[in-house]
Amino acid sequence: MKEYEDILERAFRAMENAYSPYSKYKVGSCVVTKDNKYFIGANIENASYGLTNCAERNAIFQAYSNGYRKEDVKAIAIVSDGNTLATPCGACRQVLVELLEKHTPIVLSNKKTEKITDIEELLPMSFTEEDLK
Numbered sequence: 001m002k003e004y005e006d007i008l009e010r011a012f013r014a015m016e017n018a019y020s021p022y023s024k025y026k027v028g029s030c031v032v033t034k035d036n037k038y039f040i041g042a043n044i045e046n047a048s049y050g051l052t053n054c055a056e057r058n059a060i061f062q063a064y065s066n067g068y069r070k071e072d073v074k075a076i077a078i079v080s081d082g083n084t085l086a087t088p089c090g091a092c093r094q095v096l097v098e099l100l101e102k103h104t105p106i107v108l109s110n111k112k113t114e115k116i117t118d119i120e121e122l123l124p125m126s127f128t129e130e131d132l133k
Contacts, residue, residue, distance in 0.1 A: 001114050004075060004107045007032045011077040012111070014040035014055065021045060027080045029055035031063045033072045039063040054092050060099050075105040085110055093123040 001008065007030040015028025020043055027043040041058025056078050063073065076096075080086035085108040088096060096106070102120045109115075119126075 001107065001109075001116070004077060004105070004116070007038070007075060007077040008079060008107060008109050008114075010038055010040055011055075011079040011109075014042045014059075015079055015081065016042075018042040018055070019044045022047070022049070025080065025082060027055040027078065027086050029059040029076060029078050031059045031076045032074045033063060033068050034074045035072070036074075037063075037066070037068070039066065039068075054089060056088055056092050057095055060096065064099065070099055070101050070104070073100055073104050075107060076100065077107040077109065079109045079111075082110055085113055085115055088122060093119065094126070097123050097126040097128060 011028040011030040014030060015026045018026035020026050022045050029041040031039040039059050039062040041055040041062065043055045045052045056076060078086055078088060087108060096119045100119050103118045106117050
């Protein structure tokens, strides 16, 4: 996956900043925009588990906070040091369906395995703004 080497490397570095004292499961993420700006995120846990924020939400929220929107995002990487690929949780899938275009590459890796997918594959029949019309 030569094409995504840069965001995978940045996501794995971001993973080192994870705050995961409860699960001990570290996740990192990196969003790259079409003008080659990078936004990283790591999972940040909280004793009140519902207040935990996932790495991919941290990264995509940073991009949006800096004025980028779904049409500006080239790809997002989500990585972990777990035995299986770290796929987005349900809350993250719902956020990503709103904040990414349908076929934006989502690159998953755990250093042993890699997969490229998109939000349409991860969350088929999703609830979106179209359902509110």
